Every structure is written in C-alpha cells, then in structure tokens.
Amino acid sequence: MMKVRGLTALAAMTVVLVFASAAQAASSWSSGLIEKSHITNCPSIIFGDPYIEEGAWTWTGQYLDPANPPDVGQTFYVDVVAGAVGNSCSGQRVHFEILGLPVSGMATAITGGTPVICWAINWNTSPASAVQEPPPPAGACPQAPQAGIFNATGASFDAVDSSGNNPAPWPLPQGRGWEIQIPVTVDHALHGGFGYCNDCNAFDTFVLDGNSSPHLYPHQGLFVDAPGVNPGGGGGPGGTAGGTSQGLTANPQKPPPAAAPTGKRAAALKKCKKKKGSARKKCKKKALKLPV
Helix, strand or coil, X not given: CCXXXXXXXXXXXXXXXXXXXXXXXXXXXXXXXXXXXXXXCHHHHHCCCCCEEEXXXXXXXXXXXXXXXXXXXXXXXXXXXXXXXXXXXXXXXXXXXXXXCCCCCEEECCCCCCCCEEEEEECCCCCCEEEEECCCCCCCCCCCCEECCCCCCCEXXXXXXXXXXXXXXXXXXXXXXXXXXXXXXXXXXXXXXXXXXXXXXXEEEEEECCCCCCEECCEEECEEECCCCCCCCCCCHHHCCCCCCCCCCCCCCCCCCCCCXXXXXXXXXXXXXXXXXXXXXXXXXXXXXXXX
C-alpha cells in the first residue's frame, strides 16, 4: 500500500480539531446518504469460508447555517469522506472526483484564505479522531484540482507529493479514512433536494479494493440564496464573503470501525491464540464458522 507523506507521523502528532466559535455555532456539516461498497473478507478466504462484508463508506456534504445559507457568488465548502470498514486482502485506496464543473455553474474557489483542507480520520479511536494533513511540501493535501480521470467535467483531489505533483489515490487502512473539504462558488440559487437533482453536488468516489473496485456516487442537496435574499449569508465560518478555513471542523461521525467478533466466535478465536502452527490455523477456520 502506498504511503502518503505525513501519514506515517500521524501517530506521533497531537490530534487537531478546529472548532467554530460561539458566534458561528449555527454552521455545521449537513451530510447526504452513505454509499457503500462490498468486498470478500480476507481472513475468511484464507480459512476457506469466504463471506461478503461492507468494504468502504463514502458521503458528501455542505458546510452551512441552514437558516442563513451562502449567497450566489459567495465561497462555501463542500466535503467528501471515505473510510474503510472491511478487511480486503489487497487493502483499499480511494480516488475522489467532484462532478459537474463547470456545467452545473459550480467552480472551485481555492485561495490562501480558503484552501483545500484534508483530514486523516481514525474511527478506531473512541470518539473518532482526526488530524489535519498539511499541504505540500510537508504533506499530501492538494491545493489545486487535478483533471478528472473518469469524467470530462470532473476535478480530482488525490494525494500529491512534496512538489504538489504526481497524484495518487489515498490509502484506506481498515478503520481509517480521509475527508477532503473543497471551497466552491455557484452562479445561481440552489434549493437542495433529494436523490440526483440539479441542486445537488456529487462525487465519483472510486474505491480500489482488489474486488469489484466500484465507483460510488455520494450526493447531497445544496442550498444557496439568490442575490438580495438574506444578504451576507453564511457561506463560511463567520458568514463572511467566502469565509476562511478557520472554524471548519472535521466531519468524522461516520462510519464506525468494522465490528469486532462477539459471542461464540469471539470466545473461540480467543482460545485459538493459545495454539500454534497448523493447530491455530485449524482452530481459526472452525471459529470463523461460528455465529457472531
């Protein structure tokens, strides 16, 4: 599995979460439905009793105050999140591609005050924790969109090297994942909606998992006020025209880590640890057939 610059140092870094001030408390992430992939559990293949499990989860959202959405032309943030739930023999990686630029009237708005923000999220901790991945040269958070690989009107946001080049999919160890927060603007009012709609943002999340490696399409209705409606709308923290990245929080509330074995299976696997060699292998194979 590839290593992203800065990722190996996460264990030694202090968890950094940026919280909104009291004046900005009404703004938060509004997330859409979770899209899920499925894989064959790796240990179950090894022990001769393969079964299917969820591979990765992905979703997208908008950062806003629902009572005071951003205005047309004002910068606001959308995000995309992916986390590995299952255990794939090949490991998992993810490629993020925001769709519909510029056909939908949306454009990226990346500046020094409104950068792309990347979070390395760990769902193996309780509660889930997140560490901000720096931009190059210290880290791998891209500060410019890359050309869409699968969609002519898409823009990719893969991990980059110290020079900001050579994009590559983000690694997804089990129980961990990534959130990419992207500043955008739109040129017309948006009124949300459900499902695939003209007022939704959408991502092509390509999960490389050594199984079916599916394309998942998380989407979420967006809300943007027409000119003159709620002037000074809340496009970013503080409701400033464009806002800054200060005040944005990580959005790690989903997914949970893969469920640990419980009940009879957990008890049997615990006993297997005391065995060695082929006896342990036979014990695990038998244990994995027990109910969870």
